[in-house]
Amino acid sequence: MFYREAGDFKTSYVDDNQTFPIKFDRYRYYVVLVAAFAVIPFLLNDYWVNAVFLPFLIYSIAAIGLNILVGYCGQVSLGTGGFMAVGAYACYKLMVAFPEISIFFHVIISGGITALVCVLFGLPSLRIKGFYLAVATLAAQFFLVWLFNRVGWFYNYSASGQINAPERTVFGIAVTGAQNPPWSAYLFCLVFTVACAIIARNLTRGMAGRKWMAIRDMDIAAEIIGVNPLKAKLTAFAVSGFFVGISGALFFSVYLGAVEVGEAFGINKSFLVLFMVIIGGLGSIFGSFAGAAFLVLLPVLLKNVLVGGLGWPTDLAAHLEFMIVGSLIIVFLIAEPHGLAQLWRVAKEKLRLWPFPH
Amino acid sequence: MNDMSAETTVTADGRKIGGVVMEMKNITLRFGGVVAIKDISFDIREGEIRAIIGPNGAGKSSMLNVISGFYHPQEGEVWYKGQKRPPMKPYQVAQQGIARTFQNIALFEGMSVLDNVMTGRIRQMKTGLLAQALWKGRAEAEEVENRAAVEKIIDFLEIQHIRKTPVSRLPYGLKKRVELARALAAEPSILLLDEPMAGMNVEEKEDMSRFILDVNDEFGTTIALIEHDMGVVMDLSDRVVVMDYGKKIGDGTPDEVRSNQAVIDAYLGVAHD
Known part of the structure; x- marks a missing residue:
């Protein structure tokens, strides 16, 4: 009823180009933003932040990054875990080496460093495509994890081989370390x-x-109308790497605090983020959020229902959780191969006309 | 060598045809042992509609691919705007102002019509990645400016009603038109059309012919096209190159070509006795 574009005429190309062309959408977006910034921080406790919000936000960034590469540019990558590790280790080295600079900049610079590394591993994409490229990016995954495991300089020769985030503040409030309040x-x-x-x-x-x-849909045609394939692919790798690096830096410094590379950034992580992108919807920013929410929130929800609600033993619930999440993924992909974003789009199409059939 | 100073002629219907804008000199293209194009020379003059015709496998599409930088001939030279063109990548050729359409439609199926046509504006849109990331300011201004130019072309080709439709949902005839729009959006100095009317019915062919003539008339775009429908070719084009088995067997106005014995033989066949 309210979800209408009728009567909402666009009189300039700027209006026509906006992200949420429908008024209702636009207001919903503002409401979500205000709630996220001004309401949720007051309601938070440790559990909600660490089990739900932090992983959701951080994985969303990683999913957006990977979506740019896979969903928009069509270059399949299985190296996300490795690239997140680059962001994490870059952030660690920066935090330790320049404690006087705000961690805010450390995270951004870590993104930049990851972008460079990602471009380097993106170079083969100029010659190989599809599955073969995916296998080539696997090399990045294994090489990077090996590198951070073996070269002591990266973890400052700590005895455990782990990296630990020292306490850093933004505007005088701790955001990393053990003492920070959950809302920060x-x-x-x-x-x-x-x-x-x-x-x-x-x-x-x-x-x-x-x-x-253009490169994703038909690379030959793209080249003939003037897209430089080298530049287009490498910028996709760079931008994707930037986002993935930021997510890796946050994952280490803010979320986990201490990281062992093989455990936190192994091949599982690459697949997890790739699944988020596929389930959420390739080539959609909203889909990245939806995918991250699905794979982060569903296990938490199931655990709460099975253990908290039904009182089942924890180990049984943990196994059931795997089975349920796995089968839901399959059901979703059969029902809507284009992901949650497509479901959302179809729902919006229907809403536009509701309650009338045509 | 520069023939640009050469005579400007005016056609019967009042269009101006200028000097030579592109010249192919003794082009030979081989794929291994197969000679696809053998020692062909011809020129394209500014503002004209130049047709390349010939039976199947004559090397017409290969010729177009040489012009757009997709194939690199083993021998011969391509002269463009009075300068010899070094071997180039296709995207560099496009940046020089040569746009083309394809025999089998090569649109970006996952994008809307508008996005497809906007992609044609690559040559005109130069803001860097950082400005685009910020969007407000330079990137948005450029987007709006180019959108206005694109809307003119969308208007011209009468595809306003489908501008937000994903290309994959369009029927064949419209796709061809969108592809023409994308090529036109680049404001090319030469427009290459590879069988723009293949697989169309009579009405669609008439529409397409009208658009081609209008484009040439309105924007003064130089057009080189490949087409199989003889009626269409003879009606549209100012000059025709005829190819057969990779060789040039005729070149001239439609009337000259029609009465050329070698051309008649190639199309109708000759008795071997």
Whole structure:
């Protein structure tokens, strides 16, 4: 009823180009933003932040990054875990080496470093495509994890081989370390998530995004109308690496605090983020959020229902959780191969006309 | 060598045809032992509609691919705007202002019509990645400016009603038109059309012919096209190159070509006795 575009005429190309062309959508977006920044921080406790919000926000950034590469530019990557590790270790080295600089910049610079590494491993994409490229990025995954395991310089020769995030503050409030209040870590990640989503949206609706999608849809035609395939693919790797690096840095510094590379950034992580992108919807920013929410929230929800609600033993619930999440993924992909974003789109199409059939 | 100073002629219907804008000199293209194009020379003059015709496998599409930088001939030279063109990648050729359409439609199926046509504006849109990430300011201004130019072309080709439709949902005839729009959006100095009317019915062919003539008339775009429908070719084009088995067997106005014995033989066959 309210979800209408009738009567909402666009009189300029700027209006026509906006992210949420329908008024209702736009207001919903503002409401979500206000709630996320001004309401949720007051309601938080440790459990909610660590089990739900932090992983959701951080994985969303990683999913957006991978979605740019896989969903928009069509270059399949299985190296996400490795690239997140680059972000994490870059952030660690920066935090330790320059304690006087705000961690805010450390995270951004870690993104930049990851972008460079990602471009380096993206170079083979100029010659190989599809599955073969996916296998080539696997090399990045294994090489990077090996590197951070073996070369002591990266973990400052600590005896355990782990890296630990020292306490750092933003505006005098701790966001990393053991003593930080839950809301500060949440807000810190939220700022990055919102900024990354807006940047990703801006890039994908403009010429950069069109070049990526052109390469994805038909690379030969793209080249003949003037897209430089080398540049288009490498910028996709760079932008994707930037986001993935930021998520890796946050994952280590704010969320986990202490990281052992093989455990935190193994091949499982690559697959997890790839699943988020596929389930959420390839080539959709909203889909990245939806996918991250699905794979982060569903296990938490199931655990709460099975253990908390039904009182089943924890180990039984943990196994059931795997089975249920796995089968739900299959059901979803059969019902809607284009992911949650497509379901959302179809729902919106229907809402536009509701309650009338045509 | 520069023939640009050469005579400007005016056609019967009042269009101006300028000097030579592109010249192919003794082009030979081989794939292993197969000679696809053998020692062919011809020129394209500014503002004209130049047709390349010939039976199947004559090397017409290969010729177009040489022009758009997709194939690199073993021998011969391509001269563009009075300069010899070094071997180039296709995207560099496009940046020089040569746009083309394909025999089998090569649109970006996952994008809307508008995005497809906007992609054609690559040559005109230069803001960097950082400005685009910020969006407000330079990137948005450029987007709006180019959107206005694209809307003119969308208007011209009468595809306003489908501008937000994903290309994958369109019927064949419209897809061809969108592809033409995408090529036109680049404001090319030469527009290459590879069988723009293949697989169309009579009405769609008439529409397409009208658009081609209008484009040439309105924007003064130089057009080189490959087409199988003889009626269409003879009606549309100012000059025709005829190819057969990779060789040039005729070149001239439609009337000259029609009465050329070698051309008649190639199309109708000759008795071998």
